[in-house]
Amino acid sequence: MAEIRYLAPRSLDEAIGAFAAAGSAARILAGGTDLLVQMRSGMVAPGVIVDIKKIPEMTTIEETSDGGFRIGAAVSGAVLAEHARFGKVWPGVLEAVNLIGSKQVQGRASAGGNLCNGSPAGDSVPAMIAAGAVVTVQGPNGRREMKVEEVPAGPGRTNLKPGEILVSFKLPPRPPGSGDAYLRMIPRTEMDIAVVGIGVSLTIKDGVCTAARVGLGAVAPTALLVEPAAKALIGTKLDAAALEKAAEACRAACRPIDDKRGTVAYRIKTAGVLLKRTVAIAAKRATEK
Amino acid sequence: MNVVTNNKWIGQRTIRPDGMDKVTGRAQFAADFNMPGQIWGKILRSPHPHARIRGINTSKAEKLPGVKAVVTAKDIVDFPIEKGAVPLGIQDMRWMCRNVMAREKALFPGHPVAAVAATTEEIAAEACKLIEVDYEVLPWTIEIEDAIKPDAPVLHEWNKWEGKPSNIVGRLEHKKGDIAEGFKQADVVIERTFTTRPVHQGYIEPHACTISVAGDGKTTIWSSSQGQFMVRAMTSLLTGIPQSDIRAIPAEIGGGFGGKTIIYLEPIATMLAKKSGRPVKMVMTRDEVMRATGPTSASRSTVKIGATKDGRIVAARGTFYLQAGALPGSPIRGAAGCSFTPYDIPNLLSEGYDVCSNRSKVAAYRAPGAPIGAYAVECVMDEVAEALKIDPLDFRKINGAKEGTKASHGPVLPRIGYIETVEAAKASPHYNAPLGDGHGKPRGRGVASGFWFNAGGESSAQVNITEDGNVVVTTGHPDIGGSRAAIANICAELLGIDYSRVSVIIGDTQTVGFSNLTGGSRVLFASAMVVTQSTEKIIQTLRERAAKIWNIDPEAVKWENGAAHPSSPNAGQFEPLTLAELADKAPAMGGPIGAGVQLNTQGADGGYGTHVCDVEIDTDLGIARVIRYTAVQDVGRAIHPGYVEGQLQGGVVQGIGWALNEEYIYNKDGKVDNAGFLDYRMPVCSDMPMIDCIMVEIPNPKHPQGVKGVGEVPVVPVMAAVANAIYNALGIRFYSLPMSPPKISAALDANVKQAAE
Structure with a gap:
């Protein structure tokens, strides 16, 4: 029977060497909450597993000198939640990461894995897109940076090149008057997968929205950055007309399918509903500080 | 029968006897049992909703190193359709034999077609892929409204409805009065049509079993079900092994809700074990549970x-x-x-x-x-x-x-x-x-x-007084809703002893008398009856023993608070004899104290x-x-x-x-x-x-x-x-x-x- 080699390198260079050498037979193991499930169900049968949890750069959270954050790709949701300041600065990103799976899964699952799994419905992805997060990837040809929204290529696929590993997320510093939020629609109250997910990040000055980003998940082959929705909010007081315009932009951005998780009509309608609700939460957070 | 009043234990929220094992992970569920030399069974399932099986070639699978046995419908006892119903409870063995292994046709995606036992689960799965099934793929129908159309693909050509082959295989009618006359009297009449979807019982524990068939044919089944006797009977019918040679041991059950009142794996694992000479373990995946067991009707x-x-x-x-x-x-x-x-x-x-x-x-x-x-x-x-x-x-x-x-x-x-x-x-x-x-x-x-x-139905119980004066109750129903705790409440009440002195266990098919399924909301109704009667017999014995010791009439002895007492001052002045004292004296006073009762209970x-x-x-x-x-x-x-x-x-x-x-x-x-x-x-x-x-x-x-x-x-x-x-x-x-x-x-x-x- 097929054997699996398990490697747990201590450094990134070592990991990249092993991962690149193994070629398409290799899979990266962070929390394993997707990979191990896929292996058990027979969806994937890797010949080599490279566990990245022993690499310090990939498992630490750092506050950068400019006031931003650098989060290792393998940092678990539970660890991120325990960070003293992260949740205060990026509550929307944190609530999205903390929606991945159950309490037990939170001890393992990471935002990096959530992104690289390539699911259009990954909870952390729209929130990271809204946050304007940038990822560092490293491969045999060195390091490069990508915007989060550039990473997914389609269901189960990413734009990472062969041999490249997602190393970390970089979140920008927050101007005063900023807030973010993530909401998803699920038929249950937890332990479910998003039918629609929306992340919104806003900056508000003197009651006027001066910056906005909207990330939209589960309504297209990849999570989307919805720039027209952001544009509809910027320069407004987030009044009903602006919200409706932004909701319409979200609905227009949807390219969903009818599937077991929801109908096309339902997903499109829900995208608009959630946009308004998510903006309301983000705006409240932005102005409460 | 007297309704017990002024209860001490009946009506109490006692701690369930199986609780500690369950919350600490010690409880043995079906998949927890292993045997030395055990091998793994896997099922090849139909990918088609409807297909005639023209042939099955298992030779490549049999040659794969590590494969110890292969089983197809040929190895399962056939119950020919034309010979009429062979009922077992509410099931008909003609359908059960075709459900555990497809015979003439595969009738749903996931329908078992063959099974393999091999030294590892992986080899067994690999071998399943090497089995060549020659299918004639047929048109299919799933939803009721499609299946009852006159031109619907028919699953069972032998079934006729209004003279034509049909998917309508049964009808039941209850009638009272005259509805035409009744509706004429009505001031308001409302008629509506409703649909529901299939839903699964959703038990957390997947079906699993470990089965040993010894050289002399003696078969032991460890599995979780809603009835070890149902497991024994169905396995016996589908394998030809007599019931006396099959010991079905009930594991703790991780949910059933009716879905474990029939079997899926046991006859297959038994035949794999018989053919290979090795104990065989089978555990369904959740995917198999969802595709091939239950659910209820749409x-x-x-x-x-x-x-x-x-x-x-x-x-x-x-x-x-x-x-x-x-x-x-x-x-x-x-x-x-x-x-x-x-x-x-x-x-x-x-x-x-x-x-x-x-x-x-x-x-x-x-x-x-x-x-x-x-x-x-x-x-x-x-x-x-x-x-x-x-x-x-x-x-x-x-x-x-x-x-x-x-x-x-x-x-x-x-x-x-x-x-x-x-x-x-x-x-x-x-x-x-x-x-x-x-x-x-x-x-x-x-x-x-x-x-x-x-429901009522058949139940058996054996109540034994231990040598140290405590109580062991053995019943024949898997406990899926707290029945052990309730039975202990009743037994403790009747004997007038502390609840903690009563142990209730679920016996296997060869150690307790026949007991029908855990189903129909019948378990406590029925087992309380047999346990009550068994306990009453024991109390009678205890009174007789005390009477003998005191040299008085047994009618002059009453049982109260866990001890024999003279029923009135006229009967004499004696110190009470407790259950422990009477148990201690048992060898000299007539031997072990215990009683069993078996009933087909009525009156549910x-x-x-x-x-x-x-x-x-x-x-x-x-x-x-x-x-x-x-x-x-x-x-x-x-x-x-x-x-x-x-x-x-x-x-x-x-x-x-x-x-x-x-x-x-x-x-x-x-x-x-x-x-x-x-x-x-x-x-x-x-x-x-x-x-x-x-x-x-x-x-x-x-x-x-x-x-x-x-x-x-x-x-x-x-x-x-x-x-x-x-x-x-x-x-x-x-x-x-x-x-x-x-x-x-x-x-x-x-x-x-x-x-x-």
Whole structure:
């Protein structure tokens, strides 16, 4: 029977060497909450597993000198939640990461894995897109940076090149008057997968929205950055007309399918509903500080 | 029989005997058992919904290193269709043999076609891929409305309906009075058609077994089921091994809900073990459980109820089509027989139709068929009450069945507690509380009632006094709802000793007498009877021993507080002899003390419940949440109130799942598209409010402790209660389940559109 080699390198260079050498037979193991499930169900049968949890750069959270954050790709949701300041600065990103799976899964699952799994419905992805997060990837040809929204290529696929590993997320510093939020629609109250997910990040000055980003998940082959929705909010007081315009932009951005998780009509309608609700939460957070 | 009064243990919330093992992970479930030299069995399953099997070539699989045995339908005893029914309980072995292994045809995706045992699970799976099956792929049909069309692909060509090959494989009718005359008297007549989707029992523990067949044919089965004797009987029939050679040992069971009243793996694993000479272990994956076991039926029901202005129902008609799946046997009896039983209706016609289609064979699910029928009937009841401007509980009370009512399914009802459940619901804090402010989310309240037959049947028990004066009770029913704790309560009560001195265990097929399935809400009803009679025999023995020691008449000895006492001062002055003292003296006084009783128990009265449900709707997203729920039920006598409430709450939760989100979704290839707990959306804890329980206790006069079955009734009213509450909140009636967010949302949008036009 097929054997699996398990490697747990201590450094990134070592990991990249092993991962690149193994070629398409290799899979990266962070929390394993997707990979191990896929292996058990027979969806994937890797010949080599490279566990990245022993690499310090990939498992630490750092506050950068400019006031931003650098989060290792393998940092678990539970660890991120325990960070003293992260949740205060990026509550929307944190609530999205903390929606991945159950309490037990939170001890393992990471935002990096959530992104690289390539699911259009990954909870952390729209929130990271809204946050304007940038990822560092490293491969045999060195390091490069990508915007989060550039990473997914389609269901189960990413734009990472062969041999490249997602190393970390970089979140920008927050101007005063900023807030973010993530909401998803699920038929249950937890332990479910998003039918629609929306992340919104806003900056508000003197009651006027001066910056906005909207990330939209589960309504297209990849999570989307919805720039027209952001544009509809910027320069407004987030009044009903602006919200409706932004909701319409979200609905227009949807390219969903009818599937077991929801109908096309339902997903499109829900995208608009959630946009308004998510903006309301983000705006409240932005102005409460 | 005397109803015990002034109880010390009956009615107490004692700690369950199996609790410590379960919460510490020591309990042995089916997959926890292993044997030296054990190998693994895997099943090759049909990828097609419907295909004739022209041939199976297993030679490549047999040659794969590590493969020890291969089994096909040839290795399973055939029960030819033309030879007529071979019943075992409610099952027919003609269908069971074809369900565990496809014979002439594969009838659903996931239908077993062959099985392999190999040294590892991986090799067994690999070998399955090497088996060549020559299929003639046939057109297929899954949904009832498709399967009953005249030109539908027919699963069983031998079955004729109105002279033609058909998927309608059975019909049941209950009739009373003249409905045509009855409807003529009605001032209000409402007729509606309802559909429900297949829902799975959703037990957490997948089917699993480990089986050893020794060289002399002696077979040992470790598996989890709702009846070790059912496992033994079915395995015996399907393998040809006599029952005396099969020891079926029940593991702890991680949920059954009816779905484990039949077997899937045991005959296959037995034949693999027999052929290989090695113990064989098989464990289903969740995917296999979802595709190839259970679920219950989808349904299509039409219900018509007519009533006069003063609120009297004068006629009712119900037509219930239930999906049987691959082989006959949907629970039409539960749908057609239970749905109208709470009411005294002079003119009634209730029909059930059993419809085969290319999905897995239906398995029992908690009050099989009854929730499907009650959903339709109780929603129409709500509409009729509304049309008559009568409170829905008052409407039920006006028409409530009581002692002497002739039920549609035949019997004249004994003293029942239905009306008491309606009265208790009406008087409940819940029904009298305002709905409260949903802060923009509409709220609504609905009610519904339900009935389930409840069963008696065969039970055996052995009660033994240990040498140190404690008690071991052995019964033959797997404990799926707290029955061990309740039995210990009863035994401790009768003997007048501390609960902790009674151990209750579940015996295997060769160590305790025949006991029928754990099903039909029968276990405590039946086992309490045999345990009571066994214990009474022991008490008689203890009195005789004391009498002998005191040299007085046994009639002059009474048993009280765990000891023999002279029954009155006239009988003499003696120090009491305790159970421990009498046990100590047993060798000299006639030998070991114990008694066993075996009965085919009779007198199980049906159960009735009435539920009140509040919902709150997020109208923008179409999400209905149950925010308050009260289940009222006539429980006879709550021997262990904690586990009675547990049954009520569990049934309600399953019904809420059925009402709101659970459904089998089939893709265009006829395969289940949501064969896992992620996309088959059972409720999670946070979806549920605390389910309040009101236990109405009207003791069953035919039972020593007054017990009535309680486990199944609580799922019966739920879908209707939720649907009626959603109507109350939104003014929209839903005639199909589940009432999932896309469906509620679409209905709200259609309403807005209609209003605009």
